[in-house]
Amino acid sequence: MADSIEVAKQILSLAGKFSEEDVKLLAKAYNVALYAHENYYRDSGEPFIAHPVEVCRILAQMNVDIQTLVSAMLHDAVEDSDGKVKIEDVEREFGKQIARIVDGVTKVSRLNAPVGTTDSKLKLETIQKMLFAMAEDIRVxxxxxxDRLHNMRTIEFVKDEAKKIYKAKETLEIYAPIAHKMGIYSIKWELEDLAFKVLNRNEYNRMKSLVAEKKKEREQRIKEYVQTLEKALRDNEIDGYVEGRFKHYYGIWQKLREKGKSFNEIYDLFGIRAIVNDVPTCYSVLGVVHSIWKPLPGRIKDYIASPKSNGYRSLHTTVITGYGEPLEVQIRDKEMHAEAEYGLIAHWIYKNGVNVKTMQKWVSQLLEWRKELTRDFSGLEEFKKELQLDEVFVFTPKGEVKHLPAGATPIxxxxxxxxxxxxxxxxAKVNGKLVPISYLLKNGDLVEIIIGKTAKPSLDWLKYAKSPRTKAKIRKYFREQLQNELMERGKDVFRRVSKRLSKSMEEIMDSELVKKYLQNQGISEEEFYSRIGEGTITYGELINLLTPLVEKTQPKAQEEKRKPRSPLSTIEVSGLKNIEIHMGKCCGPVFGDEIIGVIGKRGLTIHRVNCSNIKHVETDRIFEARWNKDVQSKYETTLRVTTREKADVGMFVQLLENKGISVLGVPFMTSRKTYSIISLNILVSDLRQLEEAKKTLEGVNTVMLVERGKLS
Structure with missing residues (x-):
């Protein structure tokens, strides 16, 4: 095995100047990792120690500090050593700072991001933990x-196909967006291409082949453009260099899908980049570029004056060359170039020390994400959207730049x-003029907010808010302000349910069924009532939850009382005797409806004469039927209610039961932006009582329509 000092020197040689103490510290870390991973091998057949060494090499090329390199060497030592190395050992031998980074990486590594799952609670917990570990020290x-980059570089050796696909999805959905948000484009692009290769190898190979063909054609022309600009820089006595650049495969494939274009219609596959010494020179070079080639109107982007939220700075311009084709030119200084390649890592370069302001900004951002995920994000999907949304930048009256998601509004x-x-x-005023709350902000808008001392949030604002964080803050306000009201409303609904089930609230809440439900949901009694009050737990869900409890204890006589009488005694059928009779669930006939009987395998089913299900039934299967007026009974049927807003099921149940109409269940309920639909299974004595139920519900001002529905 290689000598530890030689390994340390070789790694540190990639990072520039390091002291002898640094060499000794990294060599010590190598020896600990070697001990931790002894007799461990990767899927490629290499000794496991090759992995932390390669991770160190990747980071050394980015000029990170010695603590990060030592942490990289030890990042798997606690997780993959069968307990031979503990985090306490790392802290004792290398100090708290390195131990904190190693512990953070270990925690993140243990989290399998829930790619493709519908378990929102698991998603929330996973992302919260990931953000927490990141926020402890950004170097995590x-x-x-x-670590993920090296694993993706060697993923072809993984034999488990399901694991390979999972890791590729996780890379594309979680790690590449994080690298993008942090401005680490060199890692982002490679991660995307490597994941793309696993998830869609045919398309990856197609893009690679198309680019190779185009690259061969274009190399000479790009070389000509580079030489032209380099000569112009020399003629203007500007110190700098020019390089050609090529778009990566996943980015090309995305553009083809999003724009609906053919490969030959994409003109920015290749471009050139000028790197100079300082900011004033960048603007001088912009002038030089435009003196050589004519700029395209509206295609000049100044990310130096207004950097992207991830810190990216550069001048972009698209010009028309002498060949009549568009060419994108990027202009930046050396510091900007380092930041464009390595993002936040460039601010943690050992020789320059830590850029405290930038670190504080990102740590606070991560903490903010973590805090809001606690209750206000809807999980992984929202997190991915937050990372990947396109942005607009707007200005405060004091000239401060604010980055917001595309489609953001004044709220x-x-x-x-x-x-x-x-x-x-x-x-709000935008560029000095009053605008509505629905106004879509545009790049460069100057925005002034008008506030009122007694003003309060409105739930309508949620319709206009674009940012998940904005929506989270609005929802949080209403939860906090209305908590007591929601609890009381929830208790009122629960009280109605308990009365209907002939049980006290205390008896129900003390049952093992409810206690287990609260434990599984991880909520208190107060939160339980609040969720009922705000409609998160619907009336139907409440009934379904408590049904097992009622079935165990409800007296048989009381149960019989709730059931409709057998149709055999309430229906008279012409020409048939001693046959089993059923009521049609499709139309739910009640006493007073015009009815007919349809013979089938189960016996005779009673339908309303206008039931759509019997239009095409053969005439020889149809029998005349009529109600027996001398027999009293109850009939189960369904009312379908459409409302302008979220349906208050508890209120509907109370209104009907006040009229002596029993509600047997809520089989269906759905909510949309502008309306809700709910089905109520009810028990009535006749058509007159059914009409009374309809009129009662139609009297609610939010109700748009009440009609008979299908029994479920």
């Missing part, structure tokens, strides 16, 4: 990204300033 994610801007500013929002 540096190590984790390098998003208000909450991005401060939560209290959002809560007291009354209006």
């Amino acid at each position: 994610i540096f190590v984790k990204l390098a 998003d801007f208000a909450y991005s300033i401060h939560t209290d500013v959002g809560h007291r929002f009354t209006g």
